[in-house]
Amino acid sequence: MSSDDEQPEESAGGGGPEQLAFIRETVRAAKVPRAKPRTWRGAPLAAELPVARVVVNKGVLHLDQFFDYAVPEELDEAAQPGVRVRVRFGAGAHQVRGGRREGGRLIDGFVVERRAESDYTGPLAALAGVVSPEPVLSPELLGLARAVADRYAGSLADVLQLAVPPRNARAEAKPSPDPLPAPGRPESGTWERYAKGAAFLDALADGGSPRAVWTALPGPHWADELARAVGATLASGRGALVVVPDGRAAARVDTALTALLGEGHHALLTAEAGPQKRYGQWLAVRRGAVRAVVGTRAAMFAPVRDLGLVAIWDDGDSSHSELHAPLPHAREVLLLRAAHDKCAFLLGSTGCTVEAAQLVETGWALPMTADRERFRTAxxxxxxxxxxxxxxxxxxxxxxxxxxxxxxxxxxxxxxxxxxxxxxxxxxxxxxxxxxxxxxxxxxxxxxxxxxxxxxxxxxxxxxxxxxxxxxxxxxxxxxxxxxxxxxxxxxxxxxxxxxxxxxxxxxxxxxxxxxxxxxxxxxxxxxxxxxxxxxxxxxxxxxxxxxxxxxxxxxxxxxxxxxxxxxxxxxxxxxxxxxxxxxxxxxxxxxxxxxxxxxxxxxxxxRAELGFPPVSRMAAVTGGPDAVAAFLASAELPPDAEVLGPVPLPVTDPARPRRTGDPPPGELWERALLRVPPGSGAALATALKSAQAGRLARGGGDPVRIRIDPPDIG
Known part of the structure; x- marks a missing residue:
């Protein structure tokens, strides 16, 4: 996609970071006073905070920044931070012809901030409209989305499409129920089978933030045990979030929570619920009417208030890996939330992934398992x-x-x-x-x-x-x-x-x-x-x-x-x-x-530590045509400790076979290069790859190049 087709000609974020820095330095050197927009097409603007900083729904890396828009007076009350808006964006969005500004396509976005002034000194386009006065993007969710985008070398807009579900007017118009009082402290139940199980529940109920990797005993009790961990967290006055691999597992935890706490204490977020019911449940969580969430992969971004526990079941299941850009994994997103919100973390499974073993090995989480005799019996x-x-x-x-x-x-x-x-x-x-x-x-x-x-x-x-x-x-x-x-x-x-x-x-x-x-x-x-x-x-x-x-x-x-x-x-x-x-x-x-x-x-x-394989090292995959991959690697300013493995040719995709995420186009010869860095350099690698991809797209793109951080198939 060409940058000329997507980039505003005059906007606070219209150019790249280098162009924006040049404009600022020029303004300071000339001591030109900043222009403060007061009218738009002769209509008055908002008297206070007339500038709205917007993240537009355009998931291309060279446009991964905020854009300033003027706030008309009639939209002043509705255009609050967090609401969905419509803005004109693209070539000609700010051109002036005969005293009228015209051009640009109408696209969706979110208001992230209201400001008194813009960093940009030229005329600003105005908000085209407010889609809904419902604030759906909180500062906490925005910060999480930004962290996920940076970790996976993706754009903020792509993460927000995963984090905020599509609007449903009927669900939005329906009021959420009143929040229920916190339930009582649950009994330990079958958690007593684990050496530290009862102590883990007590820590949750007392407002603590324990972190554990739980190896569950075989049998049907894991759903009830997850429900009791949620109940203990709710008893402390905090919220809880549980992510499971599929709708069948979610239904089992939903049944266990209902049996333990009764109706109304939790929301079930799965695709099987349908768009209206699912969005209504999501709104109830965002409004604070419900403090606990159980759901599949997309629930990892659920806006739970006062988050006290994040839990994931069976993190090795491939369903936890998102299929849309920037391809985040639910486990890594929950780890980010646990670190940012300083809440408890629980990773449970009948098996154990190497990532889970690494959490224990580094001391970040404690193991929670039963003795060998109980395993032999169960x-x-x-x-x-x-x-x-x-x-x-x-x-x-x-x-x-x-x-x-x-x-x-x-x-x-x-x-x-x-x-x-x-x-x-x-x-x-x-x-x-x-x-x-x-x-x-x-x-x-x-x-x-x-x-x-x-x-x-x-x-x-x-x-x-x-x-x-x-x-x-x-x-x-x-x-x-x-x-x-x-x-x-x-x-x-x-x-x-x-x-x-x-x-x-x-x-x-x-x-x-x-x-x-x-x-x-x-x-x-x-x-x-x-x-x-x-x-x-x-x-x-x-x-x-x-x-x-x-x-x-x-x-x-x-x-x-x-x-x-x-x-x-x-x-x-x-x-x-x-x-x-x-x-x-x-x-x-x-x-x-x-x-x-x-x-x-x-x-x-x-x-893997001996061989330098993930998760001990951080790795990224760069795939595309041979010339495109070579040009991309030559332009990327990789960290000094980065190691390039390959490129090697990928198998040609069979045209008759259903395409999977990451497959090359049928019949085309693609190559893949693996980039490996030691611990501590993962963020630098993601930043370098994102900058190289953004620069490439800004120059006009060319043949496609795909980037994936932490690729699941590197065998």
């Missing part, structure tokens, strides 16, 4: 099936499920439902060599070979047939299904157990709960429904497919998904059994067997 029995056993198992060669898995299914179905986790959804299997498991690829385009249902072997990209396929690695001619989808697995199990109902849960149709009766529940990771009374057994299939991904987080993510599924199974004392099909000697598999996510995360953190 966790199911974990059994493994490795490659050697699969090779000798006739049942596994015939139907992909080892004999141990069949036995676990048969025994589990006697007392309740059985969960079967598969790494992917759908029906079409991915094929590989039966001997060495090398993925089967097309000789013409290197696409994956498929054989769905009764069709012949063919390429999934170009469609060419491959009747005479031979493995390029070992010369083998026999194929096997390397990753079978949920529907295919459900079909196989249905034939093996014809008298047992088979249900599937995946992206197209996710089940929330299933009855406690015998049934087979086939699910993809993250879509597992909760069974009444817990599952009797679980099968974790194709573990090597998750562990073999070329990703730095492959082991951590596989363990997190396994722990999540296994935590839905009954404890070992109640006969719960989990069978994982993966090599037993691998570290994530051993961590699952011992139920030791903290130890696994600590070892991962130590290795």
């Amino acid at each position: 966790a199911p029995l974990i059994r493994t099936v490795g490659d050697g056993e699969l090779a000798r198992d006739e049942a596994a060669r015939a139907a992909r499920l080892p004999s141990l898995a069949w036995q676990a299914v048969r025994e589990g179905l006697r007392t309740g439902p059985v969960l079967v986790q598969v790494p992917r959804r759908g029906y079409v299997p991915r094929l590989g060599c039966e001997r060495c498991r090398t993925p089967a690829r097309c000789r013409h385009c290197a696409g994956p070979l498929e054989a769905p249902e009764q069709r012949e072997l063919h390429c999934g990209w170009c469609g060419r047939g491959e009747p005479d396929w031979r493995c390029a690695q070992c010369g083998g001619t026999r194929l096997r299904a390397s990753v079978v989808g949920a529907r295919r697995t459900a079909e196989e199990l249905g034939r093996a157990f014809p008298a047992v109902p088979v249900r599937t849960s995946g992206r197209d149709h996710i089940l929330d709960t299933v009855p406690g009766r015998p049934a087979l529940v086939v699910s993809t990771p993250g879509a597992e429904p909760v069974a009444e009374g817990g599952y009797a057994a679980a099968l974790l299939l194709d573990g090597w497919a998750m562990l073999g991904r070329p990703d730095l987080r492959a082991g951590e993510e596989a363990l997190r998904r396994w722990l999540h599924a296994a935590s839905l199974v009954r404890g070992q004392a109640d006969g719960g059994t989990v069978v994982v099909v993966a090599e037993p000697t691998l570290r994530p598999v051993q961590a699952l067997v011992r139920w030791d996510p903290v130890g696994h995360a600590q070892r991962e953190l130590a290795e």
Whole structure:
């Protein structure tokens, strides 16, 4: 986008920082008195504070600044800090023709300040109108948005689009309920199972600000435990915010809070509520009528008053990573809020990410976990099936499920439902060599070979047939299904157990709960429904497919998904059994067997510290065409301790595949460079990248270059 199309010709912030500094120095040197706008098109301006400083809804980096506008007298009362306004912006917005100012597009913005004077000495454009007198942008929310934009090398306008939901006039016109009195101090409940659990609740109720990384015991009690932490915070007269990965988890915490505190003490902010209800709930929080919030990713910016606790559940879930610029992660936003508001912080999960381990390692947060005996009692029995056993198992060669898995299914179905986790959804299997498991690829385009249902072997990209396929690695001619989808697995199990109902849960149709009766529940990771009374057994299939991904987080993510599924199974004392099909000697598999996510995360953190990988270091990814990336890196004034890794070419995106965030345009060759800095230089790296991108856009842009701070996939 060209700067000539977007930049006002005369405005307080119309030029870049260098131009603004030059104007100020020129004014001081000439001793020209500042012009104070008093009329606009002959109409009087506000008698007091006639200048409104506005952040415009234009998320381009070279316009990431405030702009001054004159306040007409008729808008004086409504144009208060925090309200939504409409302003003229762009080329010609301040041109004078025949005594009339005209041009520029009408766009939205927020008033951030009213001033007596402007730093700019020329004529100012006036506010075009006030969208609503409701102040939705508080100074606290503005400061948080600015901090997030700086951390992720993004623009303030982009963060505000994430932080402030779209206006709904009906919800705005409806008055919020009167705030309820603070509830009483809740009992510790199942927090007593943790060594420091009761003390953590007492500190919250007494107005303290403890910070903890909580490794939750398997089972259904985590939602009630989060609710009791919120209740203790409310009892101290402060507010609380809980962010969970999806709507199903939010519904569980919502139910637990309602059961503990009753109606009206908290708001539920999820996309499932619809725009009117969600905006009404958000307004109730901003107006102070509700002091607690439970929600998904967007709730990380919820304007809770007197914030006393921020909590996040399952921070390793990819749903916590925002898909829109500047791509912030909910955990990092809550860490910023905890540091800025000096409030309590709680990170909870059945697993443990390396980021959580680092918070404990640095002493910023304290660990909160149960003793080993409680974990052994609450966790199911974990059994493994490795490659050697699969090779000798006739049942596994015939139907992909080892004999141990069949036995676990048969025994589990006697007392309740059985969960079967598969790494992917759908029906079409991915094929590989039966001997060495090398993925089967097309000789013409290197696409994956498929054989769905009764069709012949063919390429999934170009469609060419491959009747005479031979493995390029070992010369083998026999194929096997390397990753079978949920529907295919459900079909196989249905034939093996014809008298047992088979249900599937995946992206197209996710089940929330299933009855406690015998049934087979086939699910993809993250879509597992909760069974009444817990599952009797679980099968974790194709573990090597998750562990073999070329990703730095492959082991951590596989363990997190396994722990999540296994935590839905009954404890070992109640006969719960989990069978994982993966090599037993691998570290994530051993961590699952011992139920030791903290130890696994600590070892991962130590290795990353030795190799200089995140989160010990800070990293950014720069992607784009080869020439664009080279020119960008040459122009960026990186910190002296920055290390450039690459660039390296990225795989060409398949035009038939749905595009994901960060994918290059289909068919185009893009490169990626990784920039790494040691601890303490992350802010300098973000500032350098933001300045380079802003300068590039101001000069006219060119081929696109994308920047991502803390990229999740650097494997």
